[in-house]
Amino acid sequence: MKVSAAGVSVSIDGTPILDGVTLTAAAGSVTGLIGPNGSGKSTLLRCLYRIIRPQQGAVLIGEHDVWQVPARRAGLLRAVVAQDQELDNDYTVRDIVAMGRIPHQRLLERESATDRAVVDEALARVGIEWAQTRRFATLSGGERQRVLLARALAQGAPVLLLDEPTNHLDIGAQLELLDLIRDLGLTTIAALHDLDHAIAYCDAVVLLQHGRVVAAGEPAAVLTPQHLADVFGVRAAVTTHPLTGRPHLVFAAAAAVLLAEEHAS
Ligand code: ADP
Ligand code: MG
Numbered sequence: 001m002k003v004s005a006a007g008v009s010v011s012i013d014g015t016p017i018l019d020g021v022t023l024t025a026a027a028g029s030v031t032g033l034i035g036p037n038g039s040g041k042s043t044l045l046r047c048l049y050r051i052i053r054p055q056q057g058a059v060l061i062g063e064h065d066v067w068q069v070p071a072r073r074a075g076l077l078r079a080v081v082a083q084d085q086e087l088d089n090d091y092t093v094r095d096i097v098a099m100g101r102i103p104h105q106r107l108l109e110r111e112s113a114t115d116r117a118v119v120d121e122a123l124a125r126v127g128i129e130w131a132q133t134r135r136f137a138t139l140s141g142g143e144r145q146r147v148l149l150a151r152a153l154a155q156g157a158p159v160l161l162l163d164e165p166t167n168h169l170d171i172g173a174q175l176e177l178l179d180l181i182r183d184l185g186l187t188t189i190a191a192l193h194d195l196d197h198a199i200a201y202c203d204a205v206v207l208l209q210h211g212r213v214v215a216a217g218e219p220a221a222v223l224t225p226q227h228l229a230d231v232f233g234v235r236a237a238v239t240t241h242p243l244t245g246r247p248h249l250v251f252a253a254a255a256a257v258l259l260a261e262e263h264a265s
Pocket of ligand 2: 041042
């Protein structure tokens, strides 16, 4: 299902945070939200998943305006893995994944056989079924992220919204999680910090600065040395990744490049 935002603006206490953000994510594609700290990535995701109501503009999932449909219906449209989620220490892994079924259940309804089967499948999909009776609090960072992804999968929504899903993970766990996300085939919008991950895993990226879209489109067309200098204040060069043959970015602080140029001349 396609996701689109049109002219989304948000101010908090009179400070503009998002200013007329427009984007489209094609059905089944992976879109990266890129931008410096404070550029508005998390706020934009919160607008998409119905936590912050934009003062202007609209967010559509398929044909549905996420701010017009009932909350339960929104739960069937999109699933979320937010950042640093606080969860009660006593929940087991299975309890947490089972929470993904809530939008499918009536109030106080018991888990159905279908719910149980979907939870089993979600646990298996992310490879965490062995830990289902463990308390969530006892898991490593990478395991927790997989559990939260399993909860999102159990929700069965066609759209997945992720806020820095690889944060705090070691490099192996990062690549494993991104591979898994890519293979799901869902319409995915993810705030990402690592620009090489954006190139390797995203069909499109949206580059944000000060709550505005600077550029959007194919990763290699957006993550150009000029854009990276303008938005991140770094010198960047595009090389070829020695292992994958894909475009690969290397960076230097602007000052370091000046120094090297002085030495060379
Ligand atoms: P990012 O995820 O790109 O780092 P955020 O969306 O978290 O950026 O934040 C964008 C800007 O909005 C930042 O300047 C942040 O301080 C501000 N901001 C976000 N949420 C709030 C809030 N609840 N109250 C005040 N300012 C906020
Ligand atoms: Mg953020």
